[in-house]
Amino acid sequence: MSVMKTLKRSELQVAEQVLKKHLPKSYKVYGYLYSINRGKPTPLEVVVDAWPDFKVIICRPDLTNKHVMDYKLKVTVFSMDVQILRTTLIQENTVDWSLNFLFAGLDASNVPIIKEVSAMKGVNLKTYITVKMLYLPDISHLNSPTVDGELESRTTSLDVSNIDLVNNTWKFGGNEQGYRKINKLISNFPSFCIKDEQGQPVSWILVYDYCAVGILYTVPEHRGKGYAKVLVSALAKRLYSEGYPLFSFIEEDNTVSYKLFKSLGFIEDPSYRAVWLEVNS
Template sequence: MKTLEGLELQVAEEVLKKHFPRSYKVYGFLHSINRGKPTILEVVVDAWPDFKVIICRPDLANRHVMDYTLKVTIFSMDEQIFRMMLENTVDWRHNFLFAGLDASNEPIIREVSAMKNINQKTYTNAAVHLLYLPNISDLNSPTVDGELGLRITSLDLSHVDLVNNTWKFGGNERAYRNIKRSISNFPTCCIKDELDQPVSWILVYDYCAIGILYTVPEHRGKGYGKVLVSALAKRLYAEGYPIYCFIEQDNTVSYKLFKSLGFTEDSSYRAVWLDVNTPKDLVPKRS
């Protein structure tokens, strides 16, 4: 096993480009880290430079790591090495999420967690679609009139509470910190009303995926979602970001929206989030 640093992280980022769409989430984390965005992660591989498994895991030496939900994200090209890395390089003593895991790897996760007597469950109700835009020329941008165009801008830190209180997974301190980090460090788009208040918005997670698209109820049905996704996709392209998102399988509205804008998917691929609950007698006490 090797922990990657500096130029090694940049080399790994280029390797992961060859394995889209399955490598998008790990790639997104490396893209973020390599451009100086704040992180609580470390990146480990089974071998270097010809790695078969790459893992983004919490850096437990980082003093801010416990301020956020602990997440482990993996891209694997070899089941046997994947199993070995799970057994030996993932710290099972903490509660954490396997976040955005290739659903085909779920059986191995379940086997290893059972072997270690770890409680584990699916975090979301179903597997998740990964949609992406291979080329910006594929984007079907909606027509935006001049008045609406003038109301498209970015979120700022005064809007963190607004986003946190309306987000499906928000309403708590950890979500507040995640949203604050996203607004502070990544592109956002919003549409404001005549009182200069955001009524529709979209953000980018720390793994560079588009997310948290929301329109307040009284402004729905105006096409704001399409306008914001299109505007953000253009900005991400201009700034060198990947353009992709995860959509829960039962969220047919968002799925149809992104598909109508030209996003595509690999129908054979699904991602899952798995919640690992370590038994209390195995959880280390914090000093």
């Protein structure tokens, strides 16, 4: 069997362009490559089944990176051929199945293959989360809300003094790993928040390290004021101006966020669902 090839910097740029042709289904891996290719820090390496005509591309933990254990370990896959994906995952050195990690943002149509291979490897698997993906194909689709000057003056970026606040309200945070993750995102990616009269953030939105818009939150006493729409719109404009992809993963049961993004002009490919699977939990 062939060994997976680890992509070098120049090859990562080529791979990014290939994945761009497979949007929206390739968004998760495309977002990682977009991020890596623009010098954002990452404890990942990117491998393919063949080069240059790859059919499977995988972002996996770089176990030689000193920061790799600072975060939850994640493996992200994009596949154009399910049988090659199966062959690739069975290979000895593609994924370290002894680790506790997440298959993150996996195309739901690939789940049966993952389950089959994990059973062969003798590891347990459980569904962590299932999401819909909404994306904005072009900024002209964005239905921006009208923002008055007073609200605009209270809209700004998050900074590192806000890490605890964001981490402690984040569904997947509240711990040391969460703190490091939020620190990394605020320090390296665009973000927006709306502050109250005392200068405290009361609503905010971030960008994940794979470039998806997320971690949108408004403190309960400030809900119903339209802050989320203002933030998503402001962030979308900023990301578009800097060339970022524009997409978001929204949990299946989160109808509030789903309706919000739809109302702003984001669209969904209804044939696509993404799944996070936990291995060896």
